[in-house]
Amino acid sequence: MPYRLAWLILLAAPAAAHADELVIYRCTDAAGALTVQNMPCPKGSRQQVKRMPALATVPMAPTASKPSAAPAATPAAAPEETPAPTSAPASTATAERLPPPNLFRCTTRDGGGYLTEDSEPASRCEPLQTTGLDGNPQGGAGQACEMVRDTCARVPDEGLCEAWKKRRDEAEVAWRFTRADTSEKNKAEFERMQRILAESACGG
Incomplete structure (x- = not known):
């Protein structure tokens, strides 16, 4: 059979x-x-x-009267689940902050001083006292001035932060205690210096 x-x-x-x-x-x-x-x-x-x-299977030999049924397919074992690759953690290191811009300490002829961002401040004309022909200072006619230029030197790197903080503090005083018509201008200058300090190695 x-x-x-x-x-x-x-x-x-x-x-x-x-x-x-x-x-x-x-x-x-x-x-x-x-x-x-x-x-x-x-x-x-x-x-x-x-x-x-893979699961071993035995092939069925076909018969002359009726083809043999194919063995039921056995589902392959699912591969072990492994965690999806994660991207490398972003570096927490931030770019090193740079020092603030240069400042120059200038000395006036009368011994006063001030800080400025200009290496060569513009010259100015200081008024001179005039006298009359008789030597009386009260009888002088007209006005006269002398062109002067202040002497300036760059603030050393180690003193830049303190110099910028002092300049910012002076700008804040000028904003809070000056006339109302210059308040907005002085406030903008104070905020500019505040940003320079916050974004520099001085750390605000």
Whole structure:
């Protein structure tokens, strides 16, 4: 009988059937997207290979009267889930802050001083006292002045922060205690100096 013959042929087949290896490729592209496939990853992707033994099956010999039914497919074991690659943590190091801009300490002819951002402040005309022909200072006619230029020197690096803080404090006093018509201008100058300090190595 045909069915009995097929069964005997099946029993005579070797017990160790062909067992292929199941290879799973996990591919991560440059954007971090993950795909799982059964062929090598595209060039430029990071590849992880998972090898698993496939379930051995015994092929059924066909009979003359009725084809043998194919063995039920056994689902392959799912590959072990591994955490998706995470991007490297962003560096917490911040760019080193730079020192504030240069300042110059200027000395006036009468011994006074001030700070400025100009290496060569503009010259100014200081008034001179005039006298009359008789030598009387009260009888002088007209006005006269002398052009002078202050002597300035760059503030050393180690003193820049203190110099900028002093200049900011002076700007705040000028804003809070001067006439209302110059208040907005003085406030803007104070806020500018405040930003310079906050963004520099002085740290505000």
